[in-house]
């Protein structure tokens with residue numbers, strides 16, 4: 132009897148030791164199936180999971196509009212959920228309609244169950260029309276979900292060329308570089324260097340049911356006007372590599388890059404005119420040249 136108890140506790144110790152050493156080498160894991168709970172959903176895709184080792188990139192990303200892709204668009208999205216879907220299209224607000232906005236504004240919506248997708252849509256609506264505490268709580272929740280690292284480095288990788296990329300693997304972090312690490316598996320995905328990676332969200336969206344959403348039209352003018360007239364730069368070249376902008380990816384809300392986009396020249400000529408009395412006057416001719424790779428502003 133005594134001997135049995137001893138061997139049992141010995142066995143427990145062994146289990147403890149082996150599980151500690153296993154977790155030291157454990158790679159980051161990500162969900163492969165649906166999630167029903169908001170807190171679990173937030174934690175699974177949180178960019179903070181990457182911050183510990185990629186601190187600088189995390190800081191840059193935090194300043195980007197990708198980091199606030201839900202709170203920054205409350206008015207427009209809540210309007211679609213309360214007027215567009217139920218009143219204009221006379222449809223129920225189900226996940227199938229919700230993704231028509233959130234597939235881009237929150238790519239991990241793919242992993243939300245029907246009830247969690249509706250819960251998140253509910254926060255969007257309360258953030259616009261809710262009262263006091265209810266509104267504050269909804270906004271606080273929306274601040275925690277966004278286009279996270281995993282959204283670009285995994286979920287949206289296959290969105291561009293599924294025939295080539297095949298089935299993306301949930302545990303893999305895709306990169307256009309050659310970095311490898313014990314923390315997570317990495318796989319080479321050159322699409323991250325191409326404009327089309329950005330265009331899949333910065334352009335027309337074709338929903339699985341065949342309907343399309345026109346949220347922004349900027350990439351249309353990139354393809355037809357800019358590339359069509361001999362422009363050769365990628366989105367990444369102007370928005371990431373230039374001036375080491377990296378993951379800040381600045382746009383219309385950043386004065387520095389806005390100035391880069393517009394060339395302003397004016398010709399001013401002074402003269403006098405009048406009938407009877409000669410009044411001084413000026414003739415101003417202003418030339419605005421768009422130097423961005425697309426139409427500005429977008430919308």
Ligand code: HEC
Nearest residue numbers: 203204207208211231232235332333334336344346347429
């Ligand atoms: C194809 C991807 C995609 C889809 C689908 C999409 N959006 Fe957007 N949305 C974007 C992008 C990209 C921007 C940023 C555009 C820009 O600044 O040029 C944006 C910006 C916005 C903004 C402006 C936010 C601001 O900072 O001013 C609102 C509001 C918005 N979207 C609402 C919606 C609504 C409502 C839907 C669903 C009917 C929707 N979006 C669907 C990609 C998308």
Ligand code: HEC
Nearest residue numbers: 178181185188189192197278279280283307308323324367
């Ligand atoms: C909007 C999409 C997007 C988001 C969000 C995003 N990345 Fe990236 N990331 C890219 C692209 C595109 C590149 C490739 C740039 C290149 O090499 O051409 C890249 C490159 C990288 C690289 C490798 C090379 C480098 O630039 O140093 C690392 C590491 C990286 N990202 C980590 C992260 C982390 C960590 C986060 C979250 C804090 C994040 N990314 C969020 C699109 C994104």
Ligand code: HEC
Nearest residue numbers: 180181184280281284304305306307308309310311312314
């Ligand atoms: C425990 C540390 C750790 C964590 C957590 C971590 N990484 Fe990494 N990651 C590394 C190391 C180390 C490398 C290899 C060196 C390098 O390229 O930066 C790497 C490489 C990468 C690369 C390839 C960079 C290249 O040059 O090709 C990408 C992209 C990347 N990580 C993204 C992420 C994302 C996204 C997350 C969060 C989901 C994450 N990492 C979490 C340590 C970590």
Ligand code: HEC
Nearest residue numbers: 196200203204235236328329332366370380381382383384
């Ligand atoms: C998963 C979809 C997605 C991908 C991929 C994506 N974006 Fe975005 N991007 C958005 C959305 C949505 C917004 C607007 C967020 C908001 O304001 O609500 C945005 C905002 C921006 C802005 C800021 C616009 C402003 O008004 O200030 C810039 C610049 C930008 N993205 C550039 C890029 C570039 C460059 C790439 C490719 C390297 C890229 N994005 C990839 C969805 C995406």
Ligand code: HEC
Nearest residue numbers: 329333353364365366369382383388389392423424428429
């Ligand atoms: C030749 C450089 C260049 C290229 C290429 C380029 N951009 Fe821009 N982009 C700019 C400049 C400069 C601005 C700032 C002008 C402004 O918003 O007034 C800008 C602004 C933006 C904005 C904010 C628009 C707004 O309404 O204010 C978004 C979003 C954006 N770019 C995304 C992209 C995407 C996606 C691509 C690739 C399809 C791309 N850009 C290619 C230079 C470029």
